[in-house]
Amino acid sequence: MEYDELAARQGGESSAAVRARVIASRTLQQERYWDLPGVRCNAQLPGSALRRYCPMTPAAETILRGAFERLGYSARAYDRILRVARTAADLDGSEVLDTAHLSEALQYRSLDRKFNF
Template sequence: MQKNAESSEEIRIRVINARDLQTQRYKNNAGVYCNAQMSSKLLKQVCVLDMAGQTLLKTAMHKLNLSARAYDRILKVSRTIADLAASETILPEHVAEAITYRNLDRDGWGA
């Protein structure tokens, strides 16, 4: 194991905490229990990006020729990454990580 690597137990706790946070966030939204289930309207309320995050996402959308659906999915994944980091706001590094995952998915994970 790497020197700074998290144990499975630490990761498990972060995931449980993120899921609890999402349950609380969506408690007044019937049928929504996690970030993946957000509607477009809810997405605009919950996934607010600062100017740096907006610029990063717009640049990626243009350079990678991504669809509006991909844009929404990147925002949802960014929110989840922020939740796992116990961050109230979505930071540019959360957006960058989500874009990386989207690009990997698009490339078929190297297949």
């Protein structure tokens, strides 16, 4: 495929569609955490509540375990990765964290470590 063909291709989600998914995800989070004082979104989810609100498929668990064994992440990193994966799953409309959600969260974590944000 030539550059001009690639550059001319239309695709992807519109900004309006992304905005709608984000609004729906934030609403879902507020409803999910109604019984947790001070928690309105995944970023505020305490570590003690992660197992309850971040169920994973066995395949997702395998990916996360492998990343921790290879990269030596801390408990704090574990919590952060699950919060990001929970958000990816919410945007995807999934109650359970799957391999795509964990992979996305781990990718963001590696970028964060690479650029020291």
